Amino acid sequence: MDIKQGNTVKGQFVVNTHGRLQEWIADAKGYFRLEGLDYKLTPHSLLSKMAVDKTATMTSDSVPDNLQGAYQSYEQGRDASVSCACHWTVNMAASAQHGQLWGEAYSISPCGIFVPENSPIRKPEDLAGIDVHVGYQSGSHYTTIQGLEVFMPANQIKLKFGGSPSDRVDQLLNGLAPAATLFGMQYYILEQLGFRKILDVTFMIAAMIPPSVDLEDVRKYYRALRRAQADIDQMHQSYTHFYSNELPQRHANLVDVRRFGPGERIVFEPYTRELYESTHKWVEERNIFQPEKASVCNYEDAVACAV
Secondary structure, three states, X not given: OOOOOOOOOOOOEEEEOOOOOHHHHHHHOOHHHHOOOOEEEEOOOHHHHHOOOOHHXXXXXXXXXXXXXXXXXXXXXXXXXXXXXXHHHHHHHHHOOOOEEEOOOEEEOOEEEEEOOOOOOOOHHHHOOOEXXXXXXXXXXXXXXXXXXXXXXXXHOEEEEOOOHHHHHHHHHOOOOOOEEEEHHHXXXXXXXXXXXXXXXXXXXXXXXXXOOOHHHHHHHHHXXXXXXXXXXXXXXXXXXXXHHOOOHHHHOOOOXXXXXXXXXXXXXXXXXXXHHHHHHHHHHOOOOOHXXXXXXXXXXXXXXXX
């Protein structure tokens, strides 16, 4: 099967970081080397660290829709041997032959819909017809629908495509978003700054690999992350300083990362056929993609090490 792929560095296993602790721990404690992995960390999420606050010229009714999200990054091709995004996007991107979903593990991250402390919004039903700022075809897009459809009809769920997680934090901080969905580091920022969480929502993450990658190298990578996960489980406070590697300085100045939680947790269980097919069906039923982008590869072709 002909699978599209991004660029990789020949002879070296390239890891896109994305705001979790495990890669930084495995790097600092030598776990990748212990597994015999010749690797390089590349700061995919550090693009957010370098990005400036875009809200200075905006008003609450002039936040533009940003239609560049996680799925588009896979269409364009990521320069990595392994990268991560929400499982909905990786599922759809693997189905469209932009790489393969790694089938031997997935992750879960804390995620929620937040509003300002002084907001009149108190419960999920109050969000009917209210803009919830999310990332386009990114995890917050899917999970906001998934969470709110329990409380209201689909036509009352109103989404605003506010851009990256850091963009959405800026929009909340500057009074430009009545609500926003955030996960991981940004979840902890809002929690610490006193924003009100209206609803916990599911944020499941999967890994994507291009076809040129040696599967044994992927297993070495995950064995190193398993060691790091055990360290986090034992005492995550020893490692929260690594969050500062990826937070924009303007946000880092507002919080104490020592108070952050463990963040994303890697689950060393298979991404099963049932999970792949039910997730794909869920996305298609909600018309999140144009029909031509909702193409389906079978499970064996879309998922590396399918079980």
